[in-house]
Amino acid sequence: MSDDSRKRLAAQLAEAVAEALRADLARHDRALLVLSGGSTPVPFFAALAACELDWARVQVTLADERWVAEDAADSNARLVREHLLKGPAAAATFVPLTTADPTPEQGAAAVAERLAALAWPASAVILGMGGDGHTASLFPDSRELALALTTEAAAVAVRTPSQPQPRITLSAERLHQARRHFLHITGGDKRAVLARALAGDDVRELPIRAFLACPLATYWAP
Numbered sequence: 001m002s003d004d005s006r007k008r009l010a011a012q013l014a015e016a017v018a019e020a021l022r023a024d025l026a027r028h029d030r031a032l033l034v035l036s037g038g039s040t041p042v043p044f045f046a047a048l049a050a051c052e053l054d055w056a057r058v059q060v061t062l063a064d065e066r067w068v069a070e071d072a073a074d075s076n077a078r079l080v081r082e083h084l085l086k087g088p089a090a091a092a093t094f095v096p097l098t099t100a101d102p103t104p105e106q107g108a109a110a111v112a113e114r115l116a117a118l119a120w121p122a123s124a125v126i127l128g129m130g131g132d133g134h135t136a137s138l139f140p141d142s143r144e145l146a147l148a149l150t151t152e153a154a155a156v157a158v159r160t161p162s163q164p165q166p167r168i169t170l171s172a173e174r175l176h177q178a179r180r181h182f183l184h185i186t187g188g189d190k191r192a193v194l195a196r197a198l199a200g201d202d203v204r205e206l207p208i209r210a211f212l213a214c215p216l217a218t219y220w221a222p
């Protein structure tokens with residue numbers, strides 16, 4: 001049952017995001033889409049890839065990335081290339097968040113420069129959420145969380161005890177630079193975390209709270 005409801009949710013989210021992109025493409029030359037990685041978005045990516053869009057004018061980047069090779073199993077860039085950039089959607093301009101530098105600290109400035117050239121404000125930022133209330137790579141246990149929540153810089157290198165690899169994340173400030181924000185989560189556990197987040201205000205406890213004030217369209221299925 002939950003598989004069907006998650007597929008329906010993915011299709012609904014894909015249509016809402018496609019509508020947002022169409023609306024912005026009607027008024028601007030380019031439209032920017034910022035995606036989260038992980039496992040939840042896979043059916044959403046597949047559904048969005050099937051949507052009728054002027055993909056050649058769509059720019060796609062990530063909310064965060066593990067600092068791994070783009071062909072690594074847990075690369076978000078690989079996830080986007082494999083599940084979204086197929087067929088007509090392959091005409092989109094994809095901007096990954098890793099460089100050839102050995103660490104995200106060394107690559108962050110080049111990534112920020114790359115991001116600066118995109119069509120901000122984004123048409124849509126699609127956020128996921130972990131069971132610890134993290135979103136993008138804004139993790140409660142990350143040493144750089146306070147920086148990532150306050151800096152004007154577009155991208156921040158983060159190291160997190162709970163995560164096997166170093167990561168790079170768009171800063172909260174940059175993630176806020178969007179006309180629309182969507183939260184895509186599934187399962188009862190994450191629904192309970194979201195309810196807890198809505199009942200409090202300590203962003204460092206549950207970083208998803210940094211985005212609950214902006215209009216956030218939550219897409220949830222069991």
Ligand SMILES: O=C(O)[C@H](O)[C@@H](O)[C@H](O)[C@H](O)COP(=O)(O)O
Pocket residue numbers: 036037038039040041063064065066076127128129130134135136137
């Ligand atoms: O790189 C990542 O993993 C994501 O950007 C991250 O923020 C994700 O949205 C959550 O960790 C939820 O991941 P799941 O969808 O796998 O539960």
